[in-house]
Amino acid sequence: GENVEQHPSTLSVQEGDSAVIKCTYSDSASNYFPWYKQELGKGPQLIIDIRSNVGEKKDQRIAVTLNKTAKHFSLHITETQPEDSAVYFCAASFHGGSQGNLIFGKGTKLSVKP
Amino acid sequence: KAGVTQTPRYLIKTRGQQVTLSCSPISGHRSVSWYQQTPGQGLQFLFEYFSETQRNKGNFPGRFSGRQFSNSRSEMNVSTLELGDSALYLCASSFSRGDEQYFGPGTRLTVT
Numbered sequence: 363g364e365n366v367e368q369h370p371s372t373l374s375v376q377e378g379d380s381a382v383i384k385c386t387y388s389d390s391a392s393n394y395f396p397w398y399k400q401e402l403g404k405g406p407q408l409i410i411d412i413r414s415n416v417g418e419k420k421d422q423r424i425a426v427t428l429n430k431t432a433k434h435f436s437l438h439i440t441e442t443q444p445e446d447s448a449v450y451f452c453a454a455s456f457h458g459g460s461q462g463n464l465i466f467g468k469g470t471k472l473s474v475k476p
Numbered sequence: 477k478a479g480v481t482q483t484p485r486y487l488i489k490t491r492g493q494q495v496t497l498s499c500s501p502i503s504g505h506r507s508v509s510w511y512q513q514t515p516g517q518g519l520q521f522l523f524e525y526f527s528e529t530q531r532n533k534g535n536f537p538g539r540f541s542g543r544q545f546s547n548s549r550s551e552m553n554v555s556t557l558e559l560g561d562s563a564l565y566l567c568a569s570s571f572s573r574g575d576e577q578y579f580g581p582g583t584r585l586t587v588t
Contacts, residue, residue, distance in 0.1 A: 396576065402586055405480070405566050405579035406519070451519065463509060463579060466519040 366454050368467025376475050381439045383470045385452035389434070390397040395428060395435045396464065400449045409461040410437070442474045477503060480569050480580030488586045494555040494586045497583045501548050501569030508550040509577060510542060513564040522565075525550050526573050542574075 365388040375381050387395075393414035398406035412419045412426045412435065419426050425438040435454075439446055449471050453464040481500045489495050501508050508520040521534040522553075525544035542552040548569075554561055564584050568577040 394574075398579070403581075405581045408576055408578060411576060453519075463521040463524055463534065464511075464519075465521070468518045 364392055364454055364456075364465040365398060366465050366467045368452050368470060370470060371468065372471045372473070374473045374475065375442050377442060377444060379442055380444070381442055381472055381474075383437045383450055383452070383472075384434065385436070385454075385467050386432075386434050387454040387465075389456070390430075391456050392465075394455050395422075395426070396425060396453050397437050398453065400451065400453045402439075402448075406451060407465070412460065439472075442472075444474050444476050447472055447474045480578055482565075482567050482580040482583050484583060486584045486586075488508055488588060489557050490588055491557055491559060494553065495557060495559050495585060496551055496553045496587070497565055497567075499552075499567030499569075501550070502578060505569035505571050505578075506548050507570045507573050507575070508548065508552070509568045509570075510552050511566045511568065511579075512536075512565055513582070514562075517565070518521045522552065524573075529558075531573065554570065557586050557587045561585065573588055575586060 368385045369452045376429035391431045398469045399409045409428050412428050428435045451469050452467040455464045483498045497519040507526045509524040511519050512545045513519045524532040539555045544550045566582045568579045570577045
């Protein structure tokens with residue numbers, strides 16, 4: 363089955379710096395890769411996603427890149443702000459068959475210091 | 477549009493008891509998935525419901541079950557609770573199978 367590894371587990375940056383979180387997946391059939399942000403006491407919030415027919419996607423300060431050959435995908439946050447502090451999860455799934463459940467990485471706790 | 481709602485938000489149960497958790501998806505969403513979140517195992521898929529039928533199931537014992545009603549609302553049940561069942565139980569809804577999943581705030585279950 364699919365396995366998703368996420369690094370680093372913790373990341374501390376200064377406000378205004380960039381943050382990068384990386385994930386690798388094992389199942390080459392996976393074709394959908396969402397990123398979620400989870401704040402304390404809340405459920406995961408979908409912040410950006412990418413499908414396997416696209417190499418990069420951007421939404422304001424957030425971008426995701428996908429390398430299908432290497433089975434890597436990454437989240438890039440530029441000009442970080444204290445409100446970006448949270449736990450970020452990557453996930454992978456295969457959309458298009460009888461499967462659709464998300465397989466999650468273990469999470470990255472991002473701390474943005476003012 | 478209202479988000480995914482889950483009730484109750486917090487629950488304390490004793491070993492051996494059973495519990496039922498409820499999830500109301502975003503209006504118009506027909507697919508509901510359940511996940512268990514623990515510090516040790518992270519986020520793990522429990523099951524997915526669509527059109528009142530379980531479509532997919534994760535690697536959990538038969539004590540974990542669920543159902544979906546005609547209005548897409550879903551419930552999950554855990555029987556004979558064990559200490560290890562203490563977790564945050566998250567419900568996610570999507571318009572249809574394979575679409576983006578949006579999570580509720582979760583139900584924090586503590587088993588003593």
